[in-house]
Amino acid sequence: MYVNPMLKDTRFPTCLAPWNALTIKWGGNVLPDIIYQGKFGNITKQTLPEILNSKEAVELRKAHAGRNIPPACIACQKKEQSGKSRRMYFWDKLDEDVKRGSIKNNATSKPDIRYLDFTISNKCNLACLHCNPFVSTGWTKDGKKLNKEKPDYWEQAKIGYHGVTDMQFLDNLFADPDYFRNLQWVALRGGEPLYDESCKAILQWFIDQGLAKNIMLDISTNATVFDEDFQEIFKHFKHIELLISIEAVDELYSIIRGGKYTFKELENNIEKFYTYDNIEVVFAVTVMSTNIFGLDKVWKWFKEKHEHRASISMSNVVVNPSYLNIAYLPEELKYIMYDKLLQIPDRSIWPKGSYHAQEIHYQTGIHAIRDGLQLEGVDEKDQEKYWQWFMRYTKDLDRLRGTDTFKFIKELKYYE
Numbered sequence: 001m002y003v004n005p006m007l008k009d010t011r012f013p014t015c016l017a018p019w020n021a022l023t024i025k026w027g028g029n030v031l032p033d034i035i036y037q038g039k040f041g042n043i044t045k046q047t048l049p050e051i052l053n054s055k056e057a058v059e060l061r062k063a064h065a066g067r068n069i070p071p072a073c074i075a076c077q078k079k080e081q082s083g084k085s086r087r088m089y090f091w092d093k094l095d096e097d098v099k100r101g102s103i104k105n106n107a108t109s110k111p112d113i114r115y116l117d118f119t120i121s122n123k124c125n126l127a128c129l130h131c132n133p134f135v136s137t138g139w140t141k142d143g144k145k146l147n148k149e150k151p152d153y154w155e156q157a158k159i160g161y162h163g164v165t166d167m168q169f170l171d172n173l174f175a176d177p178d179y180f181r182n183l184q185w186v187a188l189r190g191g192e193p194l195y196d197e198s199c200k201a202i203l204q205w206f207i208d209q210g211l212a213k214n215i216m217l218d219i220s221t222n223a224t225v226f227d228e229d230f231q232e233i234f235k236h237f238k239h240i241e242l243l244i245s246i247e248a249v250d251e252l253y254s255i256i257r258g259g260k261y262t263f264k265e266l267e268n269n270i271e272k273f274y275t276y277d278n279i280e281v282v283f284a285v286t287v288m289s290t291n292i293f294g295l296d297k298v299w300k301w302f303k304e305k306h307e308h309r310a311s312i313s314m315s316n317v318v319v320n321p322s323y324l325n326i327a328y329l330p331e332e333l334k335y336i337m338y339d340k341l342l343q344i345p346d347r348s349i350w351p352k353g354s355y356h357a358q359e360i361h362y363q364t365g366i367h368a369i370r371d372g373l374q375l376e377g378v379d380e381k382d383q384e385k386y387w388q389w390f391m392r393y394t395k396d397l398d399r400l401r402g403t404d405t406f407k408f409i410k411e412l413k414y415y416e
Contacts, residue, residue, distance in 0.1 A: 004091045009079050009184050013064040013105050015073065015087040020098055023117040026162045026174050028169050032060065033086050034119055034189065035079075038072040043169050062107035063397055075319065082327050082372025083287065083317030084365055086221045090115070093185070113180050114324055115218075116189040118202055125190040126222055127258035129397055130247070130288050133159045136191060138216050138258065142400050153321070153393060163191075164198055170205050183211075189216040195225045199387070203233050212236040216355075219243065220284065224261045226269045234276060239355055242273055243284040243313075248288045252408045258293060259401045274309065279357055281310040287317045287369055288324040289390050291335055291412045295369070314344075315365025317372055321381075323351025323389035326372050331388060333411060334373045341370055391415065 013019075017032040024030060028044035030051050041051035051057065063070045067079060081086035091099065094114055104373040124136035132154045133143025143159050174180060186206065193199040206212045223244040223400045234240050246266070247256045253263040273279055283306065285291075285298060295314065301313050318324040329337070344366040350357045394405050406416045 004088065006102075006252065007088065010067060011098075013102055014067050015064045015076070015089065016090045016094055016308045017100055017115075018064050019102065019105050019109060019111050020094055020113060021090060021115040021117065022111075022113050023119060024169070026121050026164055028164075032057075033084055033090075035075040036072055037075065043172050046279065048173060048179060052179070058107050059414050061105070061109065065106045070244045078319045079317065082319070082325070083117050084313075086317030087112045090277055095184070111179055112182055114182055114216050115185045115187065116180070116183060117189065117218075118126060118199075119189045120191075120198050120202065121161065121196055122191045123161060123163060123196045123198075124190055124222075125195050125225060126192065128222075128247075129258070129290060129394075130286060130324055134162075136162060137161050142258075142397070145400060146396060147335050148394075150396060153192065161195075167201050167205055170202070172211075174310050183214075184216060185218050186215050187220070189220045191220055192225060193219055193226055194221050194223075194230060200229060200233060203237075207233070207236045207343050212238075214238060217241065220245065223255070223269050223273065224257070226272050231276060234278060237278065240276070240279045241282055241355070242279050243282045244270065244273075245286060246298060247286055247288075247293045249297050250408075252291065252294050252405075255401075255403045255405050255408065270306075272331045280353075281306070283310060283312040285312065285314040285365075287326060287372075289318075289326055289329055289410070290324065290394065290405065292326050292329075292369070292370060293340075295366075296340055296343060300362060307348065307351070311348065311350060311354065311356075311362055313365045315363070315368045317368065323386045323393055325386065326369070327378055328383050328386035328390070329373070330383075330415075336411060338370055341366060341373075 005084055021032055022030060023032065023034045023045060028042045029039045029200060030041050030043050031039050043051065058072065060072070064187065076085035076237050080088070096112055106352050122135050122137055122250050126136045127139040127142055131139060133139035134154065137160070140159055146153055147159070188199050188202070190196060196268040203212070206215060217237050218235070218241050220243045247253065250263050253266065254261060270281070273281060283302060285295070287295065317326060322328065344364065344365060346367045347361045350362055351358060356362065372396060397403070398405055406412050
């Protein structure tokens with residue numbers, strides 16, 4: 001099971017993000033983390049001191065210092081029922097001095113931003129089935145069709161491109177550099193960061209400011225785009241963790257990605273990324289009802305081809321939309337999958353040359369998946385509702401895209 005003693009220690013705050021992390025979203029909204037359901041302010045309209053001393057920011061620090069999780073952070077609690085949450089991520093990611101020093105954190109403690117996250121646009125080349133048309137421009141065509149037919153699949157929002165128009169917000173953000181005196185990590189998310197020219201501009205800004213040499217990059221990518229411009233840009237940064245999303249192998253991979261990209265194309269790009277001197281590859285598996293039946297194949301592929309030069313994380317479980325959450329699988333399928341996943345170990349060894357290699361072992365996250373399959377207290381009516389919703393969603397996408405998901409998941413053939 002997940003192990004981090006400080007997370008449970010009542011002397012420490014329940015989360016580090018209110019003091020040590022920031023997310024900047026398209027449009028300039030500022031929040032402590034991407035899944036936080038609210039905002040502190042807007043960096044295009046306010047100064048950073050105004051934002052970090054806003055009523056909402058102060059109240060959030062007060063709540064977590066008092067070990068109270070407010071409603072805006074409820075997504076973390078939901079994640080922890082069957083996977084690893086973002087607050088767990090920060091307890092693992094941030095340095096020991098941050099974690100131990102957090103014992104003194106209170107509502108008025110000045111933030112010391114160690115982790116800066118940019119979700120700068122929704123520009124993406126894929127339409128992954130666990131994504132949606134508001135987070136990916138690749139989803140626009142299918143999203144519009146599904147919205148007309150079945151408008152209950154997502155919360156309704158404007159479909160189309162959302163992103164920054166210029167980099168002026170960075171000058172506003174860093175106008176008071178003392179908040180970033182110990183900045184270690186800059187994260188890029190999307191959309192697809194390696195498909196977005198805005199992400200190049202952000203990284204170039206850090207280079208031009210002379211900050212890049214002390215910064216490590218945390219980039220979440222589908223790795224289906226290989227832009228050689230990034231090779232020159234990456235050379236200026238201290239270290240890059242490339243989190244490559246991989247939800248399945250072979251034909252099921254293509255279906256989950258939207259039906260256009262092949263697993264072989266992905267493998268070819270992965271080999272190219274291995275040639276970058278300062279990149280460390282992490283395979284990030286988002287687990288849902290569609291791909292849980294193929295996790296053993298993902299592990300076999302990783303074990304045979306990549307274990308000696310990359311790491312893998314299977315701890316991210318889809319919670320929303322609920323119809324993709326493994327908690328709502330029928331009980332008989334949960335038993336089948338629990339036994340099947342026992343072959344995947346809880347721990348693996350960091351590859352040689354890893355930034356984390358001194359720690360020797362890391363958690364694969366598979367324990368969280370097994371915990372999720374054993375989740376008790378799922379309402380029977382909810383289970384039936386979301387399971388039927390999952391089946392309908394899968395069939396609707398197959399119809400729109402000309403795919404056949406159930407052909408490659410034998411465990412679901414009976415339910416088809």
